[in-house]
Amino acid sequence: MFEFPEWLHDYQIEDTTFGDAYEDTLPPKRAWLKKTIAQVYGINSPDAPGKTWNVNTWRGGFETEVSTEPLEWAVLLLDAKSVSPVRILAALVPAFAAGVKSVLAVFCGEGEISRSVLAGFELAGQENVVKLPVDKVDLLLGEIIHCGIDGALLDLRGEPGYVKHGPGVRYWRVPEILSISVCREDDAPDMEVLAFAHPDVEFVEIDEDSIAESESDAVVVPAELVGDGLMNFSIVLSHGQEGCWAWNGFNSSFFKRECVALAVAE
Structure with missing residues (x-):
């Protein structure tokens, strides 16, 4: 069972901060965040089972057997330039739809987390959010990347730096929208x-x-x-979708691990 390091509790964003951000975001704008969450969740087929096993028989006399299951963890890296709540939600929600159990949002370095981004996290149920100095970010990534459990890193920072990597870790860099x-x-x-x-x-x-x-x-x-x-x-x-977002080519399949087997058809 994967768990994030216990020392992260010292850097956890407090519940009152989430509550204040929620109240500061007016209801009509919260409605757009909710709409984004619902639509991205729907696009990513949340009703599909967590684990699947599909068998296909081909004319060449062989079968492919493909099994899938969710990754164990996902980490979102944010910084002071990560200020679009809908673009962040469009990256976060597919992890939920895929069934990833442990999801952590990490604000890196100086500055403050955008109030609208915090409100989006509150609405999505993502309250596992920490604010870390740069040296602690490196420490965290070093611990989880080499823990031997497959996971994903979503780099949503406006100024991305070097990111440690390792086997079994997927990395996605958010496309730049200027x-x-x-x-x-x-x-x-x-x-x-x-x-x-x-x-x-x-x-x-x-x-x-x-x-x-x-x-x-x-x-x-x-x-x-x-x-x-x-x-x-x-x-x-x-028009009518201007307050929503969805990332082209990025969906819940990014958060699923596959095993492909070739077999002789019976």
Whole structure:
């Protein structure tokens, strides 16, 4: 049974801090965080069993037998530049959906954790959050990476440094989002909500005719424009989804260990 080191309790974020952050985040904005959590959870098939065993028989006279089970632990690394609550939740929730039992969020170095990020953790049920000086981060990673139990590191820091690695440890570096193009229509999308969800990015206003020329990392458009014509963006949000997020190509399968066997078909 995997357990994080006991000395982390001295660096645990207090319950009152979570409560204050929750109260500081107005209900309409909390609703967007809840919507992100629910949608990302749904995308990642939380109703699937924790362990699976699939057998396929192929025409060549052989079988593949694939068994899967969740990793034991996951650690999210944050810093003072990790301020987008929805982008962080979109990385965290797939671990829950996969069935990872031990999940830890680690704020590294100087500064304070964003209140909206703390509110997102509170809503997601992620209260195992610590704030560590850099030397303690290295100590923690050294202990868990070499413990012999498979796990995952999610690097959500705005200024990532060297990360220790070892066998059985998966590493994912969050894609950088510097700008989001916004195609407006009447009063949509809600720019205040976008600013709350992504306080660290530049919003570039475009129109339908200039979408193809946009070089932003994501785009927000009216629902009727969603389709193949936006393939130059990896992430597209329609109006009504502007306060949510989902990472393209990153899902609960990242948090599952597989064993593949080749067998002779009977």
